[in-house]
Amino acid sequence: MFDDFAFSAFVVTWLAAGIRLAGPLLLAALGEIYAERSGVLNVGIEGTILLGALGAYLVTYATGSPWLGVFGAVAAGVISNLFLAWMYVTVMANQVVVGVVFNIFALGLASYFYRIVLGTSGNPELIPMIGSISIPGLSDLPILGPILFSQSALFYVSIVIVLIAEFVLLRTRFGLNVRAVGENPRAAANAGISVVGIRYICVLLSGAGAGAAGGYLVLAQIGLFRDTMVVGQGFIALAIVIFGRWRPIYAALAAFAFGATDALQLSLQLFSFDVAPQLLLSLPYVFTVIAVSGLIGKTAQPAALMEPYRDR
Amino acid sequence: MLPAVELRGIVKRFANVLANDHASLSVLPGEVHALLGENGAGKSTLMQVLYGSYHADGGEILLDGSPVHFANQRAAIHAGIGMIHQDFMLVRPFTVAENVVLGLDGELQLYEEKRGILDLAGASRRIEELSTHHGLQVDAGARIEHLPVGVQQRVEILKLLYRNARILILDEPTAVLTPQETAKLLETLRSLAAEGRSIIIVTHKLHEIIEVADRVTIMRDGKTVATVAKEDTTEAELARLMVGRDVLLRVRKSPLKRGATLLTTQGLKVNDDRGEEAVSGIDLSVNAGEIVGIAGVDGNGQSQLVEALAGLRPVMGGQISMEGTDITHGTPACRKACGIAYVPADRRGVGSVGTLSIEDNSVLCNLGAFTGKFGVFRDRARSRSHARDLVARFGVKAPDIRFPAGKLSGGNLQKMILGREIMQQPKLLIVEQPTRGLDVGAIEGVWAELLKVRDSGQGILLVSAELEEIRNLADRILVIFEGRFMGELRPEDADDETIGLMMAGRSGKTRTMTHV
Numbered sequence: 072m073f074d075d076f077a078f079s080a081f082v083v084t085w086l087a088a089g090i091r092l093a094g095p096l097l098l099a100a101l102g103e104i105y106a107e108r109s110g111v112l113n114v115g116i117e118g119t120i121l122l123g124a125l126g127a128y129l130v131t132y133a134t135g136s137p138w139l140g141v142f143g144a145v146a147a148g149v150i151s152n153l154f155l156a157w158m159y160v161t162v163m164a165n166q167v168v169v170g171v172v173f174n175i176f177a178l179g180l181a182s183y184f185y186r187i188v189l190g191t192s193g194n195p196e197l198i199p200m201i202g203s204i205s206i207p208g209l210s211d212l213p214i215l216g217p218i219l220f221s222q223s224a225l226f227y228v229s230i231v232i233v234l235i236a237e238f239v240l241l242r243t244r245f246g247l248n249v250r251a252v253g254e255n256p257r258a259a260a261n262a263g264i265s266v267v268g269i270r271y272i273c274v275l276l277s278g279a280g281a282g283a284a285g286g287y288l289v290l291a292q293i294g295l296f297r298d299t300m301v302v303g304q305g306f307i308a309l310a311i312v313i314f315g316r317w318r319p320i321y322a323a324l325a326a327f328a329f330g331a332t333d334a335l336q337l338s339l340q341l342f343s344f345d346v347a348p349q350l351l352l353s354l355p356y357v358f359t360v361i362a363v364s365g366l367i368g369k370t371a372q373p374a375a376l377m378e379p380y381r382d383r
Numbered sequence: 384m385l386p387a388v389e390l391r392g393i394v395k396r397f398a399n400v401l402a403n404d405h406a407s408l409s410v411l412p413g414e415v416h417a418l419l420g421e422n423g424a425g426k427s428t429l430m431q432v433l434y435g436s437y438h439a440d441g442g443e444i445l446l447d448g449s450p451v452h453f454a455n456q457r458a459a460i461h462a463g464i465g466m467i468h469q470d471f472m473l474v475r476p477f478t479v480a481e482n483v484v485l486g487l488d489g490e491l492q493l494y495e496e497k498r499g500i501l502d503l504a505g506a507s508r509r510i511e512e513l514s515t516h517h518g519l520q521v522d523a524g525a526r527i528e529h530l531p532v533g534v535q536q537r538v539e540i541l542k543l544l545y546r547n548a549r550i551l552i553l554d555e556p557t558a559v560l561t562p563q564e565t566a567k568l569l570e571t572l573r574s575l576a577a578e579g580r581s582i583i584i585v586t587h588k589l590h591e592i593i594e595v596a597d598r599v600t601i602m603r604d605g606k607t608v609a610t611v612a613k614e615d616t617t618e619a620e621l622a623r624l625m626v627g628r629d630v631l632l633r634v635r636k637s638p639l640k641r642g643a644t645l646l647t648t649q650g651l652k653v654n655d656d657r658g659e660e661a662v663s664g665i666d667l668s669v670n671a672g673e674i675v676g677i678a679g680v681d682g683n684g685q686s687q688l689v690e691a692l693a694g695l696r697p698v699m700g701g702q703i704s705m706e707g708t709d710i711t712h713g714t715p716a717c718r719k720a721c722g723i724a725y726v727p728a729d730r731r732g733v734g735s736v737g738t739l740s741i742e743d744n745s746v747l748c749n750l751g752a753f754t755g756k757f758g759v760f761r762d763r764a765r766s767r768s769h770a771r772d773l774v775a776r777f778g779v780k781a782p783d784i785r786f787p788a789g790k791l792s793g794g795n796l797q798k799m800i801l802g803r804e805i806m807q808q809p810k811l812l813i814v815e816q817p818t819r820g821l822d823v824g825a826i827e828g829v830w831a832e833l834l835k836v837r838d839s840g841q842g843i844l845l846v847s848a849e850l851e852e853i854r855n856l857a858d859r860i861l862v863i864f865e866g867r868f869m870g871e872l873r874p875e876d877a878d879d880e881t882i883g884l885m886m887a888g889r890s891g892k893t894r895t896m897t898h899v
Contacts, residue, residue, distance in 0.1 A: 243501060244488045247481060247484075248486070254474045261466070263455070
C-alpha cells in the first residue's frame with residue numbers, strides 16, 4: 072500500500088506532530104501529579120491552561136518576548152490556583168465541583184480580558200513564538216532526527232522538567248512529604264509535616280504546570296489566542312496522570328501516546344482513508360474515558376485523594 | 384526529683400463538651416506512668432494536648448520545670464516528646480525507613496543530608512543499629528503494608544527512638560497484640576524507662592498497669608481523680624477509682640443446655656476488600672442454647688467471616704447453612720427470615736443510621752412489621768411503642784425516642800442495636816466486638832443480656848478480641864489466626880499462654896514454646 076518513502080514520511084510527520092501535541096499535556100499532567108500525590112484532585116487545570124495561554128499571549132503581545140510570555144503563563148497559573156488551593160484546602164469544598172465551576176469561570180474570564188485588552192477587532196494579531204531548535208548532529212539522524220531533535224525549545228525544557236519532577240518526588244524530603252500527605256495526612260501531621268502547607272504548594276505547582284501548558288499552546292503551537300483553544304486538554308491531562316500511575320516519567324510516556332493518537336488524524340489526512348475524521352478526532356477522548364473509568368490504576372491512586380484534612 | 388513533664392490544670396473544651404476539666408499529671412524521668420480511665424474519660428485528649436495536636440483552653444505544660452507552649456506536633460517532637468497512637472500513624476505503602484525519617488527536616492533534621500535529598504541508606508543503617516540495641520527486630524527496607532501489626536508497633540517505637548524522644552506516650556498500645564507480644568512490649572518499655580526516659584501508657588486494662596507501671600493516674604469525666612503508686616494499690620481499688628463505684632465483672636452462667644444445630648459452615652472461604660483470601664476454609668457450627676466464642680487478634684479474618692455469615696460479603700467457596708437450609712448466597716434479608724440477627728462491630732457505620740431517630744432505627748431492620756394501611760404507610764403508633772419498650776427494657780439513656788441515634792454515646796447506641804436485634808427473637812444472634820469502647824458499667828449490662836439470650840435457648844456466635852469477654856461468656860472457644868481456626872478450647876482451659884500461642888498461629892495440639 073505504501074512505498075518506503077511515503078511510509079517514512081507518514082511516520083515522521085505523525086510522530087513529530089505527536090510529540091509537539093504532547094508538550095502541553097505533559098506539563099499540565101506533571102503539575103497535576105504533585106497535586107494528586109498530595110491528596111488534591113485539581114480538576115481546575117482545564118481552566119488554568121486557558122488562563123495560562125491568555126497570560127502568555129498578553130505578556131508576549133506587550134513585551135514582544137515569548138520567553139517573558141512563558142513567565143506570564145506560569146504566573147497566571149499560579150495566581151489563579153491560589154484561589155483553587157484556598158477552596159480545596161482551607162474551605163474544604165468538594166474538589167470536583169470547585170474545579171468544574173472554576174473551568175467555566177476561567178472561560179468567561181479569559182474571553183473578557185482578551186476583549187478588554189485587544190478590543191473586539193476580528194483578527195487577532197499573531198505574536199512571536201518560541202522557535203524550534205535543531206540539535207546539531209542528532210537532528211540529522213534518519214527518522215529519529217526530525218521526530219525528536221528538531222522540536223521547539225520548550226519541548227527540551229519540558230523533558231528536563233520531567234526528570235526533575237521525578238527526582239524530587241521520589242528522592243527528596245519534599246517529595247516524601249508530598250507522598251506521605253497524599254497517602255495518610257494524619258500520619259504526616261503527626262510526624263510534624265504541615266499538611267495544609269504541602270497541599271497549598273502542590274496545588275500551586277499544578278497551577279504552574281497547567282499555566283505553562285497554556286503558554287506552550289500559544290508560544291510553541293499556535294501563535295495566537297482563542298478562547299476555544301484548550302478543548303479538553305486539561306481533562307486529558309487528568310487521564311494521563313492515571314495512565315502514568317502518578318509517576319512523572321510514566322506520565323511523560325502516556326502524554327506521548329496521547330499526543331500520537333491526537334496527531335494520527337492529522338497525519339492520516341496525507342492519505343485518503345475512508346474513515347470519518349470526526350471518528351479519529353474522538354480517539355484521545357475515548358482513551359480518556361477509558362482511563363478515568365476506573366478500569367486502570369485504582370490501586371496506585373494516592374489513598375487520601377480528594378479527602379480533605381482538618382487540622383485539629 | 385524534678386518531673387520530666389508536668390501538666391497543670393489542663394482544660395480542653397470541644398463545642399459544649401468538657402473533655403479535660405483541670406486535669407493534672409506529673410511524670411518523673413525513668414518512670415513508667417499509666418494514665419487509666421474509661422473510654423471518654425479524656426485520656427487521649429490530655430495526651431493530644433501534650434503532643435501539640437490540640438491547644439488547651441487553660442492550664443500549662445512544664446518540661447523539666449520550665450513552661451512550654453506547643454503550637455503543633457512539630458514543636459512537641461522538637462522538645463523530645465513522641466506519641467504512638469492507638470491506630471498507628473504509618474504510611475502503609477512506604478518502607479520502614481521512609482516512615483521513620485518522615486518529617487525530620489528543618490529544625491528536626493538529625494543527620495546531615497544534602498540539601499533535602501533523602502539518605503535512606505544512612506537511615507536504614509541507623510535504624511538497624513537502634514533495633515539491635517533495643518531488641519526490636521525490623522527490616523528497614525520492608526513496606527509497612529506487608530508487616531504484621533506487632534512489627535508495625537516496633538516501627539512506631541523505633542520512630543520515637545530515632546528522634547531520641549525522652550517522653551514516650553503510648554495510647555492503648557496492647558489493643559492489637561497477643562498476650563505474648565504484650566509481654567514483650569512491656570519488657571521493652573521497662574528497659575527504655577531504665578535508660579531514663581519517661582513512658583506514659585494510656586490504657587483501660589488494669590492488669591497491664593499492675594505489671595508494668597510505677598505510678599498510675601486515674602481519669603474520670605475529664606478530671607484526674609488520683610495518682611497512686613503501684614505498690615499502694617490493688618486492681619479492685621483502681622477499678623473503683625476509674626468507674627466511681629464498685630465493679631464486679633464476673634458473670635454467673637447457668638449450666639449449658641445445648642439444643643439442635645443451627646448454623647453450620649463447611650470450608651467457608653471469603654475475600655477481603657483487596658481481593659485477598661481472608662477466611663481460608665472454616666468449618667463452624669453453632670447450636671441452640673450455647674455461646675460459641677471466636678477469639679483472635681483483630682484482622683485475622685473474623686470480620687470477613689462474620690460479614691459473610693450476615694450476607695454482607697460474597698462467599699468465594701464452601702457452604703453456609705441454617706437449620707439445614709443452604710443460605711450461602713442468600714441476601715441479608717434471607718438470613719433474617721431464617722432467624723439470624725447480627726450486631727456489627729461498626730455501630731455507627733453498619734449498625735445504625737446516625738441521623739435517624741431512635742424510633743426509626745429501632746424498626747429499621749423490620750419495617751414490614753411496622754407498616755399499616757395498604758402496606759405502604761408507616762404505623763407510627765406501633766413503632767413508637769416498640770421504641771419505648773426497647774429503650775425501657777435495655778436501659779438506653781436518651782432524652783426521648785426522637786433523639787438521633789448518632790448522638791447517643793457508644794454504650795447507649797450498642798444497647799439500642801443489641802436490643803433491636805434481641806427483640807426480634809432470632810434463633811441465632813451473631814455479635815461482633817459487643818463491648819468495644821464501652822465503659823465497665825455498660826459491659827456488665829451487655830454481658831447480662833447476652834447470657835439471657837443464651838439461657839432462653841437461642842444460639843450466639845460471639846466474636847471478640849477481648850479475652851476476658853470470651854472466657855466469661857463462651858461455652859466453646861475457637862481461636863482464629865490468618866483465616867483459619869487454630870483449635871477449640873473449653874473456657875476453663877483457655878489460660879493466657881495457651882490461647883495466646885494459638886492467637887499467634889501455633890496450633891492447639893502441637894504446643895511448642897518457640898519465641899513469638
